[in-house]
Amino acid sequence: MKYIDNPYAKEFQSEFSHIFEIEGEKFGLLNDIFSGTDKVEADEFTINLHESYKKIKNGKVFYKVQDSEKVKINIDFEKRMDLGERVLSNAIVRLLLKKTFNIESDFYIFEDNKIIISQTDIAFSTLEKLEELANQIVRSNISTKFSENFLSLTGLGKIYFEGPLLKRTGELALIKILPPEKIENKIVLNILSGKRAFDDYKNKSKIFDNMIKTFNVDSEDQLFKKLKVLKASKQSLVAQKKKMEMELGYEAVKDFKNIATNFNGINYIYKILNNVNFKELKLISSKIMDEANYVQIYGIPNGNMGQVLIYRSRNLNIDLKGILDRDFSNLNGSGNMLSIKLNCSINELSNVMEKFLLKIKNSLEKGDKNV
DSSP, X not given: OHHHHXXXXXXXXXXXXXXXXXXXXXXXXXXXXXXXXXXXXXXXXXXXXXXXXXXXXXXXXXXXXXXXXXXXXXXOHHHHHHHHXXXXXXXXXXXXXXXXXXXXXXXXXXXXXXXXXXXXXXXXXXXXHHHHHHHHHHHHTOBEEEETTEEEETTTEEEEXXXXXXSBGGGGOOEEEOOOXXXXXXXXXXXXXXXXXXXXXXXXXXXXXXXXXXXXXXXXXXXXXXXXXXXXXXXXXXXXXXXXXXXXHHHHHHHHHHTOEEETTEEEEEEEOSSOOHHHHHHHHHHHHTSSSXXXXXXXXETTEEXXXXXXXXXXXXXXXXXXXXXXXXXXXXXXXXXXXXXXXXXGHHHHHHHHHXXXXXXXXXXXXXX
């Protein structure tokens, strides 16, 4: 297989095998390219400078025979090298997990380079040591050996892999293990290597240099000190903001409660709101709902239409949604036992508010939430 024997070949002659016909079209195997598996993505290439058209049969990938059984293959070399770097780095990390840490794993190499560990947790110190050992193997520039889908590294043993295999570990330049993810009670490692690792380093280095310039400091230590000060300042501002919001919320709730009218022990807040701040109203109404014996009815004009919002305290035995469904089915409304909202024309706004108020009073007086 050429993708194993010579993974650097960009252009070469190949030949179809195991040819068969479907609806007048011929298909065959191409063993010199990597067609992908359920674990690793395929090479990208052209056949006689045409895009490849494929079919899956019995788990194997067959390509359309376009002109003749002997064809010219052109590999997308950048993507081939990227795939080769991911395949080799993935195999090295899995080999170390197994031989050094006695941890079994699985792998998937598509857009990302993933290793799935068969345990629910892994120590940070283990990941640090794993990355260190992986890069020692890279720096040692060990020759890779292939035998029946197993990669062998002298003195380290062998590990199963799929895909094109680079000849020496030094071609990876660098292996970086990203912070682990936890998916369905398994640990997932994402690996960066080769050009992907270099691009990651270059991008982060640019960000770091820009931060040094932005904060006008001369060293990394000064930058970290500056960031610590900013973090402490942010935490203080967040605390102050939260305190102010609580104070403002308390004052606003107090103002709304002051306009309530008491009738038979129930406090009714009945108000038309112009230029309403819905976020503030939600906060106020929620706080009042937590207090006993309050009914809130708000009318909100909006051009030719109006909206009515109604809330009741949690201790009151009344079903607002029941009243809505029974007596206001002609209007567009929604909600639950505790709160509802409905829409009406601006001309009906006051009548709807008043009618709902009377229904609530009657229901509370009779002690029957289904009135």
